[in-house]
Amino acid sequence: MVTILEGDALETLAGLTDPVELVLLDGWKDLCLPVLRLLEPRLAPGALVLADDTTAHAEQLAEYLAYVQDPINGYVCIGFPVADGIEISCRV
Numbered sequence: 001m002v003t004i005l006e007g008d009a010l011e012t013l014a015g016l017t018d019p020v021e022l023v024l025l026d027g028w029k030d031l032c033l034p035v036l037r038l039l040e041p042r043l044a045p046g047a048l049v050l051a052d053d054t055t056a057h058a059e060q061l062a063e064y065l066a067y068v069q070d071p072i073n074g075y076v077c078i079g080f081p082v083a084d085g086i087e088i089s090c091r092v
């Protein structure tokens with residue numbers, strides 16, 4: 001079962017109250033980091049965050065990738081080499 005929250009993700013996701021266990025980031029690339037930061041207070045330990053197109057749009061995702069790959073920010077990451085690239089980040 002899914003719930004579709006229609007509208008600007010930066011607004012609709014701001015109202016979430018339940019823990020988030022899985023995030024797929026596949027919107028415009030400049031939104032990946034703002035959406036992740038918005039959801040961070042709700043991320044459950046062990047939550048997975050998948051960002052699509054990481055090799056195809058490496059330049060646009062540079063800030064996002066630097067953030068999740070810096071251990072100080074609380075993720076363990078692996079680049080998954082399929083299609084346009086997916087960064088898988090586990091909240092620790």
Ligand SMILES: C[S@@+](CC[C@H](N)C(=O)[O-])C[C@H]1O[C@@H](n2cnc3c(N)ncnc32)[C@H](O)[C@@H]1O
Binds near residue numbers: 008009
């Ligand atoms: C690259 S497309 C991918 C769509 C879908 N994940 C897919 O694979 O078909 C990016 C989508 O993000 C949507 N988008 C961009 N900014 C958004 C925002 N602030 N809130 C919600 N969706 C947004 C766009 O309308 C577009 O449909």
